[in-house]
Amino acid sequence: MQATEARAPAAAREMFYSEALGDALRLEMARDERVIVIGEDIAEHGGAFQVTAGLLERFGPTRIRQTPISEIGIVGAAVGAALTGLRPVVELMYVDFAGLAMDQIVNQAAQNRFMFGGQARVPMVLRTQGGSGRGNAAQHSKSLEAWFAHVAGLKVVMPSTPGDAKGLLTAAIRDDNPVIFLEHKLLYRTKGPVPEGEHLVPLGKADVKRAGRDLVIVTWSREVLFALEAAERLARDEIEAEVVDARTLVPLDKETILASVRKTHRVLVLHEAVKRGGYGAEIAAMIAEEAFDDLDAPPRRLAGLETPIPYAQHLERSVVPQVDDIVRAAKELVA
Amino acid sequence: MDRKTARDVYRVMRRIRGFEERSATLFGENKIWGTIHSYAGEEAIAAGVCANLRDDDWITSTHRGHGHCIAKGADLGKMFAELLGRETGYCRGRGGSMHIADTSKGNLGANGIVGGGIPIATGAALTAKQLGTDQVAVSFFGDGAANQGTFHESLNLAAIWKLPAVYVCENNQYAESLPVKRAFAVDDIAVRAAGYGMPGLRIDGRDVRAVYDAAREAIARARAGNGPTLLVADSYRHEGHYYGDPRKYQSKDEIEGWRKRFDPLTDARAWIVDEGIASAADLDAIDREVAEEIDRAVAWADAGPLASPIALPGDVYAGD
Ligand SMILES: Cc1ncc(C[n+]2csc(CCOP(=O)(O)OP(=O)(O)O)c2C)c(N)n1
Numbered sequence: 001m002q003a004t005e006a007r008a009p010a011a012a013r014e015m016f017y018s019e020a021l022g023d024a025l026r027l028e029m030a031r032d033e034r035v036i037v038i039g040e041d042i043a044e045h046g047g048a049f050q051v052t053a054g055l056l057e058r059f060g061p062t063r064i065r066q067t068p069i070s071e072i073g074i075v076g077a078a079v080g081a082a083l084t085g086l087r088p089v090v091e092l093m094y095v096d097f098a099g100l101a102m103d104q105i106v107n108q109a110a111q112n113r114f115m116f117g118g119q120a121r122v123p124m125v126l127r128t129q130g131g132s133g134r135g136n137a138a139q140h141s142k143s144l145e146a147w148f149a150h151v152a153g154l155k156v157v158m159p160s161t162p163g164d165a166k167g168l169l170t171a172a173i174r175d176d177n178p179v180i181f182l183e184h185k186l187l188y189r190t191k192g193p194v195p196e197g198e199h200l201v202p203l204g205k206a207d208v209k210r211a212g213r214d215l216v217i218v219t220w221s222r223e224v225l226f227a228l229e230a231a232e233r234l235a236r237d238e239i240e241a242e243v244v245d246a247r248t249l250v251p252l253d254k255e256t257i258l259a260s261v262r263k264t265h266r267v268l269v270l271h272e273a274v275k276r277g278g279y280g281a282e283i284a285a286m287i288a289e290e291a292f293d294d295l296d297a298p299p300r301r302l303a304g305l306e307t308p309i310p311y312a313q314h315l316e317r318s319v320v321p322q323v324d325d326i327v328r329a330a331k332e333l334v335a
Numbered sequence: 336m337d338r339k340t341a342r343d344v345y346r347v348m349r350r351i352r353g354f355e356e357r358s359a360t361l362f363g364e365n366k367i368w369g370t371i372h373s374y375a376g377e378e379a380i381a382a383g384v385c386a387n388l389r390d391d392d393w394i395t396s397t398h399r400g401h402g403h404c405i406a407k408g409a410d411l412g413k414m415f416a417e418l419l420g421r422e423t424g425y426c427r428g429r430g431g432s433m434h435i436a437d438t439s440k441g442n443l444g445a446n447g448i449v450g451g452g453i454p455i456a457t458g459a460a461l462t463a464k465q466l467g468t469d470q471v472a473v474s475f476f477g478d479g480a481a482n483q484g485t486f487h488e489s490l491n492l493a494a495i496w497k498l499p500a501v502y503v504c505e506n507n508q509y510a511e512s513l514p515v516k517r518a519f520a521v522d523d524i525a526v527r528a529a530g531y532g533m534p535g536l537r538i539d540g541r542d543v544r545a546v547y548d549a550a551r552e553a554i555a556r557a558r559a560g561n562g563p564t565l566l567v568a569d570s571y572r573h574e575g576h577y578y579g580d581p582r583k584y585q586s587k588d589e590i591e592g593w594r595k596r597f598d599p600l601t602d603a604r605a606w607i608v609d610e611g612i613a614s615a616a617d618l619d620a621i622d623r624e625v626a627e628e629i630d631r632a633v634a635w636a637d638a639g640p641l642a643s644p645i646a647l648p649g650d651v652y653a654g655d
């Protein structure tokens with residue numbers, strides 16, 4: 001069990017999640033001229049969430065390649081560029097727009113290597129962001145990781161902290177496969193320690209963000225923060241929740257998750273995405289298959305309601321798991 | 336076109352026709368699984384364009400991709416082996432006809448998605464521009480694909496970025512069963528180029544010389560850094576959309592009439608002999624050599640081992 005985040009790195013600096021991502025891009029672009037960034041409003045504007053701020057000045061308009069609004073054209077160009085020697089990082093403004101580019105993601109990028117009998121590699125990263133909490137309503141707030149996790153040939157990464165964001169993005173850029181890198185719009189302005197200089201967090205390694213003995217909460221992205229807050233409150237009632245941040249959904253670090261299950265015997269799988277067909281179902285099923293005898297209670301899922309994300313603030317909150325919901329579910333689970 | 340090139344493109348066209356004819360036979364014998372789409376009748380386009388390309392130039396192809404693959408220099412044995420599901424096939428039996436790729440020759444793959452290759456070629460052209468090489472990317476696609484969103488987005492990107500790309504629309508008069516007349520309100524698809532600010536040229540896709548000349552200019556323009564071109568080649572597919580297509584949307588008269596009137600191989604034979612580039616006997620000799628090459632290729636393919644079982648994760652994921 002590795003608690004990467006807990007081990008204070010030698011030289012770390014407090015940074016916003018958005019800055020940490022920009023730091024990874026800057027370092028990788030400086031290290032490898034084949035790395036380019038391509039997307040909408042990423043140049044002077046610095047990206048819709050300011051991740052590419054300052055990169056135009058440093059690397060110029062050919063490597064920070066701002067595009068018209070042409071999602072499938074952009075993603076497809078990245079696939080072609082990746083097949084022929086570049087390592088493009090696409091910024092897709094909202095994951096909700098992935099539908100416009102889905103053919104290039106699913107039928108092309110994900111499958112080229114396989115279909116061509118191993119003749120090709122597609123080293124590209126598709127960075128995008130999802131999630132609710134900003135009143136952006138149904139077409140700008142979804143959590144769609146399950147779409148991508150279902151497709152053989154993609155890797156799926158969902159960092160929750162600035163440090164992980166930097167380390168995982170670096171690893172994603174160096175990976176020779178198409179990586180779907182899903183950020184959360186409400187994490188961009190969160191702060192945390194970020195190791196300076198080269199920082200790699202390998203894909204496929206979960207992180208125990210909090211140790212506990214009574215149950216384990218397996219989660220990712222923004223819900224990690226909610227789970228940690230819930231764990232603090234549970235501790236006041238002498239319930240010690242372990243929090244495992246999956247970080248990478250594909251490949252999934254089963255060992256770390258199963259080790260926590262074997263230790264705590266109770267598991268709550270938590271995510272913001274709609275529960276039906278969500279990735280939590282995959283994790284709960286995996287636990288049931290591989291650690292059934294270690295469980296003292298059925299694996300439980302807490303996830304988004306089966307609805308589009310509503311606009312009004314109180315409604316928006318009512319459809320995705322909040323800290324109160326997690327505390328309640330955890331108490332029921334250990335009761 | 337010089338004399339050597341004329342003979343070369345004739346041979347390429349003959350290899351394509353021979354490959355398609357033998358594939359039809361193998362398909363009829365149930366040795367080929369799935370679906371295949373014949374390029375017979377359209378040979379002049381792939382041959383004329385690819386005669387201007389280097390091995391390190393890229394192409395993207397389509398579901399009707401055998402001709403592009405051959406014209407870009409593929410080995411017929413490995414192609415047949417792929418269709419026969421062998422480990423020795425280009426894609427080790429994982430891809431089949433609709434996904435044949437030969438990256439060693441810059442062929443970034445056939446594509447089962449209509450219009451799927453257009454943005455990929457655009458991205459390859461971006462690589463050339465970004466790395467400052469003088470490589471060119473050519474995207475082959477059908478009239479049907481010209482109505483996909485990828486066509487619009489990609490041609491616009493290539494134009495604003497002045498990418499070294501050439502877009503070759505093969506207008507074979509149909510998208511599956513839909514005649515072009517019912518799919519376009521304009522007669523000339525090439526006029527679309529003006530909307531992107533690039534040259535657009537309609538050419539006779541039956542005449543390999545016309546294709547060669549237009550492609551030569553477009554490719555030179557791309558290589559020199561002057562941006563993309565759209566070429567639209569009028570053509571006709573001799574066979575149905577796929578082998579076994581009942582062709583209910585075409586009359587017998589149309590099929591027979593067009594087939595006779597529109598055969599780039601017959602045409603090429605005529606002018607090659609007329610202009611004294613080669614005699615009929617020389618061309619017969621080429622035909623015989625190609626027939627033997629195909630026999631050898633099929634025999635080699637047939638002798639190859641069946642495709643190995645899927646190995647995970649290596650078949651799907653690179654590295655780790
Ligand atoms: C996105 C997509 N839509 C539909 C199909 C089914 N389909 C395969 S080929 C084809 C016709 C394509 O026409 P065109 O682009 O003119 O190529 P041609 O077959 O004439 O060479 C269709 C509709 C597909 N493979 N992909």
Ligand SMILES: [Mg+2]
Binds near residue numbers: 478
């Ligand atoms: Mg057509």
